[in-house]
Amino acid sequence: MKNNIKVQRAIKNITQAELAEMIQVSRQTINTIESGKYVPSTVLALKIAKVFNVKVEDIFELEENE
Amino acid sequence: MKNNIKVQRAIKNITQAELAEMIQVSRQTINTIESGKYVPSTVLALKIAKVFNVKVEDIFELEENE
DNA sequence: ACTTTTTGTAAATTATACTTGACATTAATG
DNA sequence: CATTAATGTCAAGTATAATTTACAAAAAGT
Numbered sequence: 001m002k003n004n005i006k007v008q009r010a011i012k013n014i015t016q017a018e019l020a021e022m023i024q025v026s027r028q029t030i031n032t033i034e035s036g037k038y039v040p041s042t043v044l045a046l047k048i049a050k051v052f053n054v055k056v057e058d059i060f061e062l063e064e065n066e
Numbered sequence: 067m068k069n070n071i072k073v074q075r076a077i078k079n080i081t082q083a084e085l086a087e088m089i090q091v092s093r094q095t096i097n098t099i100e101s102g103k104y105v106p107s108t109v110l111a112l113k114i115a116k117v118f119n120v121k122v123e124d125i126f127e128l129e130e131n132e
Numbered sequence: 133a134c135t136t137t138t139t140g141t142a143a144a145t146t147a148t149a150c151t152t153g154a155c156a157t158t159a160a161t162g
Numbered sequence: 163c164a165t166t167a168a169t170g171t172c173a174a175g176t177a178t179a180a181t182t183t184a185c186a187a188a189a190a191g192t
Contacts, residue, residue, distance in 0.1 A: 031169070041149070049123070056121065107179070
């Protein structure tokens, strides 16, 4: 699954640490999600989308094989 | 986290087993997600939303404490 | 009433999300 | 160049998602 959290952060000028604090997770969680190391829960996806005022689909995208 | 999968299924007239097969998970996974027993991954949420031609936010909703 | 389909649930196991702490690397600033 | 901020990554542990098998209960159909 792809995501564009880095771009969304750049638009809002937010660091990984700041985003992490906003949605109450560790900075590493944001870092690993952003780098595609693992797929977040729907709760986190909804919270992240909420922070950026976009839909979940605007941030997370399924790949071909998924 | 709340969800309205049951309603979405009713609209499309799809059983839990059928939905499960469509997105390649077990029927129990659909059942437990639908009954709110656990929160699905974002991959599953995206797939479910795709089946019903709606956004993730149209199916899954954060609660107050989340 | 009987049969079949659908749904609910439980226990055990496996896979993976998430945390914490720590350190290395890179980017930005003085 | 030196310092600080930001990001990348690793390892170990905890929490929880997801699977399988199996059975019970409820709903729907004949």
